[in-house]
Amino acid sequence: MAGKRHVILGSGTAGLNAIRTLRQLGDDGPIVLVSAEAPYSRMVLPYYLARRITEPHVTTATGRQLDEWGVERQIGRRAEGLDTQAAKLRLDNGEDVAYDDLLIATGSSALRPPIPGAEHARCFNFWTLDDAKGVSKTISPDAHVVMVGAGFISFTILNGILERAGRLTIVEVAPRILPRMIDDAGAALVTDWLIERGVTIRAGAEITRIAEQGQGLRLTFAEGDSIDADLVLMATGIRPNLGWLDGSGIETNQGILVDEYLRSNVDNVYAAGDVAEGRNRVTGAREVHAIEPTAMEHGRIAAANMAGKKIAYPGSLLMNIVSAAGLDMASFGSWDDDGAEVIAAQAPARRAYRKYLFRGGRMVGAILIESAGETWSGNDVGMLKGLVQSGVDLSAWKSHLAERPFEIKKPYLATGTTARLLPETIIGQPSPAM
Amino acid sequence: MKVLSISPERCTGCMRCELACAYMQSGAYQPAKSVIRVAPLEMHTSYAPFTCFQCDEGWCMTACPVDAIAISAVGAKIVSDDQCVGCKLCTIACPYGTIFYDEDTHKATKCDLCGGDPACVEACPTQAIEWVEGDAADWLGEFAARRAGTDLTGLAAVE
Numbered sequence: 066m067a068g069k070r071h072v073i074l075g076s077g078t079a080g081l082n083a084i085r086t087l088r089q090l091g092d093d094g095p096i097v098l099v100s101a102e103a104p105y106s107r108m109v110l111p112y113y114l115a116r117r118i119t120e121p122h123v124t125t126a127t128g129r130q131l132d133e134w135g136v137e138r139q140i141g142r143r144a145e146g147l148d149t150q151a152a153k154l155r156l157d158n159g160e161d162v163a164y165d166d167l168l169i170a171t172g173s174s175a176l177r178p179p180i181p182g183a184e185h186a187r188c189f190n191f192w193t194l195d196d197a198k199g200v201s202k203t204i205s206p207d208a209h210v211v212m213v214g215a216g217f218i219s220f221t222i223l224n225g226i227l228e229r230a231g232r233l234t235i236v237e238v239a240p241r242i243l244p245r246m247i248d249d250a251g252a253a254l255v256t257d258w259l260i261e262r263g264v265t266i267r268a269g270a271e272i273t274r275i276a277e278q279g280q281g282l283r284l285t286f287a288e289g290d291s292i293d294a295d296l297v298l299m300a301t302g303i304r305p306n307l308g309w310l311d312g313s314g315i316e317t318n319q320g321i322l323v324d325e326y327l328r329s330n331v332d333n334v335y336a337a338g339d340v341a342e343g344r345n346r347v348t349g350a351r352e353v354h355a356i357e358p359t360a361m362e363h364g365r366i367a368a369a370n371m372a373g374k375k376i377a378y379p380g381s382l383l384m385n386i387v388s389a390a391g392l393d394m395a396s397f398g399s400w401d402d403d404g405a406e407v408i409a410a411q412a413p414a415r416r417a418y419r420k421y422l423f424r425g426g427r428m429v430g431a432i433l434i435e436s437a438g439e440t441w442s443g444n445d446v447g448m449l450k451g452l453v454q455s456g457v458d459l460s461a462w463k464s465h466l467a468e469r470p471f472e473i474k475k476p477y478l479a480t481g482t483t484a485r486l487l488p489e490t491i492i493g494q495p496s497p498a499m
Numbered sequence: 500m501k502v503l504s505i506s507p508e509r510c511t512g513c514m515r516c517e518l519a520c521a522y523m524q525s526g527a528y529q530p531a532k533s534v535i536r537v538a539p540l541e542m543h544t545s546y547a548p549f550t551c552f553q554c555d556e557g558w559c560m561t562a563c564p565v566d567a568i569a570i571s572a573v574g575a576k577i578v579s580d581d582q583c584v585g586c587k588l589c590t591i592a593c594p595y596g597t598i599f600y601d602e603d604t605h606k607a608t609k610c611d612l613c614g615g616d617p618a619c620v621e622a623c624p625t626q627a628i629e630w631v632e633g634d635a636a637d638w639l640g641e642f643a644a645r646r647a648g649t650d651l652t653g654l655a656a657v658e
Contacts, residue, residue, distance in 0.1 A: 109564060122584070357564055361562060442531050447597065448596035475538070478639045495555035499568065
């Protein structure tokens with residue numbers, strides 16, 4: 066008897082990992098992939114912009130690969146509605162797609178701020194492959210680029226902009242850069258680093274109008290002054306693609322609410338990635354973690370459960386790393402937990418910053434900032450992830466870390482973190498080759 | 500499967516493993532290019548060589564957005580330089596801190612078990628690193644824990 070008919074909605078990281086996992090686990094049921102775009106990786110678009118890779122490199126599954134997996138495709142199609150009673154998905158061409166179980170992995174979309182003029186052809190998001198192509202075509206070596214929004218997405222393309230444009234100005238409405246990735250002290254350090262490298266940063270500034278000015282654009286601030294730009298990049302936030310679920314009965318908050326099996330309130334409907342609101346591994350609360358590793362883990366766990374395994378997910382760990390002009394910055398878990406006990410230190414001569422956050426003996430979050438050369442001379446980036454992930458008891462090591470905040474290897478080793486981590490796998494078995 | 504078994508009590512801190520590894524990985528005798536790192540304990544009176552466990556999950560491999568990490572014939576998770584874009588995602592996914600980023604090549608770099616003939620094993624004069632049949636284990640935990648309270652007194656920490 067053939068297995069269940071799986072419909073996967075979305076070909077991003079969550080959707081593709083789900084397809085691969087179904088086949089890796091020996092599930093031979095029919096798979097239908099419905100996706101607005103052909104499969105590619107958003108994560109590597111900054112390297113396309115920086116001309117380190119060409120367009121074929123961003124593809125994550127070729128037609129041949131999907132054929133090998135026996136995936137029936139509806140590419141270029143969006144879902145417009147869901148009837149969970151009839152177990153049917155309604156597509157934008159009016160067609161219905163029946164499923165035994167459904168994975169919703171529709172991801173998220175970039176927001177365009179409600180600034181008059183923001184729809185101008187020289188204003189871009191940097192979210193889709195088409196966005197990346199548009200920016201890549203328009204940017205020029207003498208261009209002045211203005212980035213509106215100083216969050217993670219902006220920072221992933223900062224190196225590419227610096228390589229391909231003449232000048233960069235970053236405008237952020239919050240009082241400082243990277244408001245959702247690092248803390249005030251870290252942001253101050255990064256700001257100084259970038260200013261020294263010729264980047265203009267204007268935080269706490271709101272743009273009220275964008276208008277054509279000669280060949281380029283003029284951006285007017287709330288304060289009344291203005292700057293001219295050849296190209297404007299908008300990265301002011303993203304929103305899960307949920308609207309099409311209105312009236313479907315699928316329970317949502319910020320995202321689709323999912324249980325430890327990545328299942329929604331409807332038994333045979335799963336959700337994964339940016340569109341899912343699942344358990345936070347550190348706090349236990351349900352949150353949307355719109356990051357690549359969460360999409361990958363969600364996709365694999367959902368697929369394992371769709372394949373009939375009963376695999377519970379301990380929750381996703383918030384983590385980010387980005388490098389800007391040679392300065393690496395990474396944060397893990399509850400790095401912004403106001404109620405946590407904090408150990409923080411700077412080594413100003415090395416431009417290095419560390420912050421560790423504790424709840425009792427457990428490290429619940431961490432921030433690391435330092436020059437790339439320093440980061441990769443040690444094991445600390447991953448070890449911090451291991452400490453937060455494993456939740457080992459560091460009670461006996463807090464005084465050590467307070468005295469020697471840059472020596473985390475010893476507490477990592479001595480608390481047996483490795484022994485705690487070695488048995489852990491995401492889907493309850495060793496990962497086969499990808 | 501064979502694994503790199505580490506006996507820290509035999510390590511003298513001579514760092515030959517790091518030099519051999521760096522040479523195998525990059526063709527240069529630069530310890531910064533080594534993917535085995537010898538941690539000094541007790542103010543440099545004992546040492547703990549630390550490298551990839553080739554763990555079951557393969558956190559680096561599953562995290563890679565472009566499938567640049569594969570499993571070799573000898574069970575090593577190996578980075579394909581052609582595929583790797585240098586996004587560093589693997590370096591925050593690996594909870595052991597044993598995959599690195601090479602600033603010169605813009606690629607991730609990690610232990611590939613030298614294709615089945617690990618240079619660190621050959622270079623170690625005291626058999627602190629051995630290439631043996633078995634499972635990966637926490638080779639250093641107890642050793643480091645025993646030495647936790649024995650920092651030499653009266654000396655300032657070297658940061």
